[in-house]
Amino acid sequence: MTPSADLTDALRRCAQRDPQALRAILETEGGRMLGVAQRMLYRRDLAEEAVQDALVRIWQKAGQFRAGDGSARGWIFAILRNRCLNILRDGARLSTLPPEDLTAMQDARVQAADRAMDGLAEGLALRACLSQLERPRARAILLAHVGGFDHGEIAAILSVPLGTCKSWIRRGLETLRRCLT
Numbered sequence: 001m002t003p004s005a006d007l008t009d010a011l012r013r014c015a016q017r018d019p020q021a022l023r024a025i026l027e028t029e030g031g032r033m034l035g036v037a038q039r040m041l042y043r044r045d046l047a048e049e050a051v052q053d054a055l056v057r058i059w060q061k062a063g064q065f066r067a068g069d070g071s072a073r074g075w076i077f078a079i080l081r082n083r084c085l086n087i088l089r090d091g092a093r094l095s096t097l098p099p100e101d102l103t104a105m106q107d108a109r110v111q112a113a114d115r116a117m118d119g120l121a122e123g124l125a126l127r128a129c130l131s132q133l134e135r136p137r138a139r140a141i142l143l144a145h146v147g148g149f150d151h152g153e154i155a156a157i158l159s160v161p162l163g164t165c166k167s168w169i170r171r172g173l174e175t176l177r178r179c180l181t
Contacts, residue, residue, distance in 0.1 A: 006028065007028060007073055007076065008065075008071075008072040009021075010022075010025045011025075011062045012062075012065075015062040015063035015065070021062075022058070022059055025055070025058065026055060033076070033077070034047055036077065036080060037051050037084050039112055041084055041087060041088065042105045042108055049087070050084045050087055051080065054076075054079045054080040057079050109147040109148060109149065110143070110147060110157060112146060112147060113139070113142040113143045114139070117142065130176070132175070132179060133175060137168040137169075137171070138172065140154050140165055141168075141169055141173065143157060144169055
C-alpha cells in the first residue's frame, strides 16, 4: 500500500473511531507535522500544541474527508496550517515575548517563505509550476502557505493593494492547480 493510500485508509478508520488509525497518522506524519508547525510558529511548545490540536481536529472531522477532493496528506496539513494560523493570530500566547523577539519571528517567517522555493527538490512538479508564475505572485503564495501570513500582511510586505494581493494568490493557486493536474 502506498503512503497516500495508507493515510486515506487511516482517515476512513478515524471516521469509524478506530484509535489505532490516529496512531498510524501520527507515526507516518507526526515528524513532518511538527516540522511544519515549528517553521510557522518558531516555538517548539506552540508547535507541539498545534500538532496536538490538529490531531484532535482530524479525529473529530475525519468523516468529512473526501478522497476525490484531494490527498489525505493535503487535508491533514491544511488542518495543521489552519491551527498554526489561529495560534499566530492569538496574541495572548505571543504577548509574553518582548517586541524585538516578535519582530524577529515575523522576519524569520518572511525569510522562510522566501527560501521555500530553494528548498523544493529540482525535479519536483510543484517547483516547476511555481517557477512558471511571475515572481511576485509566487512569493505571495509562499508567504501565505509557508509563512502563514494573511492577505493583509502579504499586501503590506509586498507593498501592493490588498485587492491585488488577493488576486495574485487566487489566480496563482488556480494556475498551480491546472499545472499540477
